Amino acid sequence: MTMIATSKRRLGLLGASFDPVGQLLEDLPEDAHTEYFTITEPLSERADVDEFLVLSQSYALAHLPALIAAGHPCRVLLRRAQSSSDQASWVEGLNLLCNALAIAQADHITLHALTAEAAAALSDVTNQTVTVLAQLKAISGERPVVPINRKEELITFSYTEKDGTRSTRQARLDGFSWVRLRRLGKLFAADPNDLDMADVVAFAEGVDDAPSPIARKGPATMVVVVPNGVGLGHVTRMMAIGKALNKAQNFRVVFWCFSRAAAIVQAAGFEVILRQTGVHLDAHPPDWRRWETVEFAKALRHIKPDVVAYDGAAFDRFVINALRTPGCGRSGVLWVRRGMMRADTNRSVLDPEQFSDLVLEPGDLAVAADQGPTRTAKAEFQGFCEGHVAPPVTLKPYLPAYTRREAQKRLGLRRGKYCLVSLGGAFGNWDELLWTIKEQARLHRITLIWAQSPLSPPPDDSGDTIIRQFYPLSPYLEAFNGVITATGYNSFHELVMGYQGPVILAPTNLERLDDQEARATYAAEQGWADVIYASRPEEHRQIIADFMRRLRKGEQVKSRPSSFAEQDEMCKAIDGIRQTYA
Numbered sequence: 001m002t003m004i005a006t007s008k009r010r011l012g013l014l015g016a017s018f019d020p021v022g023q024l025l026e027d028l029p030e031d032a033h034t035e036y037f038t039i040t041e042p043l044s045e046r047a048d049v050d051e052f053l054v055l056s057q058s059y060a061l062a063h064l065p066a067l068i069a070a071g072h073p074c075r076v077l078l079r080r081a082q083s084s085s086d087q088a089s090w091v092e093g094l095n096l097l098c099n100a101l102a103i104a105q106a107d108h109i110t111l112h113a114l115t116a117e118a119a120a121a122l123s124d125v126t127n128q129t130v131t132v133l134a135q136l137k138a139i140s141g142e143r144p145v146v147p148i149n150r151k152e153e154l155i156t157f158s159y160t161e162k163d164g165t166r167s168t169r170q171a172r173l174d175g176f177s178w179v180r181l182r183r184l185g186k187l188f189a190a191d192p193n194d195l196d197m198a199d200v201v202a203f204a205e206g207v208d209d210a211p212s213p214i215a216r217k218g219p220a221t222m223v224v225v226v227p228n229g230v231g232l233g234h235v236t237r238m239m240a241i242g243k244a245l246n247k248a249q250n251f252r253v254v255f256w257c258f259s260r261a262a263a264i265v266q267a268a269g270f271e272v273i274l275r276q277t278g279v280h281l282d283a284h285p286p287d288w289r290r291w292e293t294v295e296f297a298k299a300l301r302h303i304k305p306d307v308v309a310y311d312g313a314a315f316d317r318f319v320i321n322a323l324r325t326p327g328c329g330r331s332g333v334l335w336v337r338r339g340m341m342r343a344d345t346n347r348s349v350l351d352p353e354q355f356s357d358l359v360l361e362p363g364d365l366a367v368a369a370d371q372g373p374t375r376t377a378k379a380e381f382q383g384f385c386e387g388h389v390a391p392p393v394t395l396k397p398y399l400p401a402y403t404r405r406e407a408q409k410r411l412g413l414r415r416g417k418y419c420l421v422s423l424g425g426a427f428g429n430w431d432e433l434l435w436t437i438k439e440q441a442r443l444h445r446i447t448l449i450w451a452q453s454p455l456s457p458p459p460d461d462s463g464d465t466i467i468r469q470f471y472p473l474s475p476y477l478e479a480f481n482g483v484i485t486a487t488g489y490n491s492f493h494e495l496v497m498g499y500q501g502p503v504i505l506a507p508t509n510l511e512r513l514d515d516q517e518a519r520a521t522y523a524a525e526q527g528w529a530d531v532i533y534a535s536r537p538e539e540h541r542q543i544i545a546d547f548m549r550r551l552r553k554g555e556q557v558k559s560r561p562s563s564f565a566e567q568d569e570m571c572k573a574i575d576g577i578r579q580t581y582a
């Protein structure tokens with residue numbers, strides 16, 4: 001992806017990592033075209049910036065010789081004491097700084113405060129002119145009241161649910177940029193002795209007569225983070241959501257992609273930023289995460305997305321930390337989380353809700369069999385998130401549907417009876433199952449077609465089976481008289497909705513995936529498909545033989561759902577996040 005360079009004011013920020021003030025600056029209209037650089041050595045990094053903003057007097061004292069020598073315009077933000085016990089050392093630090101500035105006669109260094117009250121108090125102590133920073137525009141609308149105490153890792157607040165009931169919610173304070181936090185809650189400082197936090201909260205809350213943040217131009221934009229998961233599930237799901245958003249709201253969708261399927265995403269018309277996991281690079285995990293945080297933050301500052309989406313079991317910390325980097329906080333967070341987790345899954349898997357504005361669960365036709373924590377439990381840490389369950393989400397509505405003749409021609413198949421075999425990693429031991437499938441196909445004069453995933457090689461013993469590599473499956477399904485498939489979310493819904501040939505589902509027995517056995521069992525109970533379980537090998541021969549007979553006869557299954565519901569409500573819910581941060 002090409003980043004277009006523009007002329008921007010380059011502001012070097014010197015201060016503590018993730019300082020709330022540094023995060024809040026991007027809401028100032030005057031900083032709309034500012035590029036932020038976190039610096040540690042002002043003198044050696046002066047060529048990278050046009051001016052400095054030092055976020056506290058302690059950092060100014062520690063780097064004062066370099067700030068003086070650099071010669072760049074430099075604003076020093078004076079902060080009030082964090083506790084009454086800090087008062088003496090706080091006064092001493094202020095006096096040291098002011099005396100050093102008086103001796104240096106450094107006119108390019110000016111003193112500032114977060115609020116008028118703080119400026120007055122600091123002027124009294126220092127006998128210096130202290131200017132108030134530009135103020136933020138107050139956020140309008142109802143929001144939960146959120147007490148902030150720097151000594152508490154969790155924020156705890158009362159929240160009005162969709163049904164009007166009140167609940168107590170919690171979230172980690174370090175999971176939010178303050179640009180997000182001030183839009184999500186009405187903040188107040190809980191510790192009366194922490195004058196600095198009182199100033200930060202007052203600055204974040206803003207004033208009514210300040211100018212509004214600059215509205216973003218261009219189409220709504222979502223950056224999608226795709227982990228390197230098993231198979232193509234994450235990628236397929238997010239491409240389907242991206243297609244729906246593009247169709248309904250003209251969203252621009254950019255993939256930050258660790259998957260080997262990046263070329264598939266790009267071929268589908270999406271912008272892709274290809275990344276490598278720490279495992280692929282053989283990198284030390286903490287080092288890789290720090291590097292990925294920096295690189296993702298750079299992308300966020302350039303793209304300025306309205307929404308950052310993550311499809312995975314848990315947010316990687318680099319995503320959260322990048323969103324807390326100056327210039328990166330004005331984005332809503334969407335967590336796309338599948339249901340149908342195993343019943344014994346710990347409810348702690350729900351805790352990433354606390355980082356999200358919206359938790360989107362793609363609907364599952366087998367939801368009645370779902371006994372996992374998304375149905376039976378609540379997250380301990382819910383934060384400010386809302387939930388939305390969409391109709392089943394697949395790419396099928398956005399793809400061509402080939403006729404049998406056209407699909408077979410595209411696959412290079414002659415006329416005949418064909419069975420598609422697409423088992424992925426469903427079983428650990430292929431040999432016996434594959435032999436049974438091949439034997440029964442030969443007896444019933446059925447030609448097997450092995451669907452080779454773009455990410456995986458076919459099994460070692462494919463024999464005389466014909467192999468075709470194509471993705472996604474749904475446009476080509478009419479070429480086949482029946483299908484034997486694994487029971488992942490995407491393949492299940494592509495087959496159960498709109499395909500009428502006989503189907504055998506082979507649910508995986510891998511513990512880290514969703515409860516495919518429950519999904520497959522539900523489908524069998526509805527008459528939609530037959531099931532072969534890895535734990536019941538004695539049943540395989542008879543089930544496969546019956547399936548091949550039905551396939552040979554050209555039988556069809558008419559009881560399956562026939563169409564996909566529109567995703568208008570899902571798109572509205574995601575667009576609602578955008579409006580929060582517009």
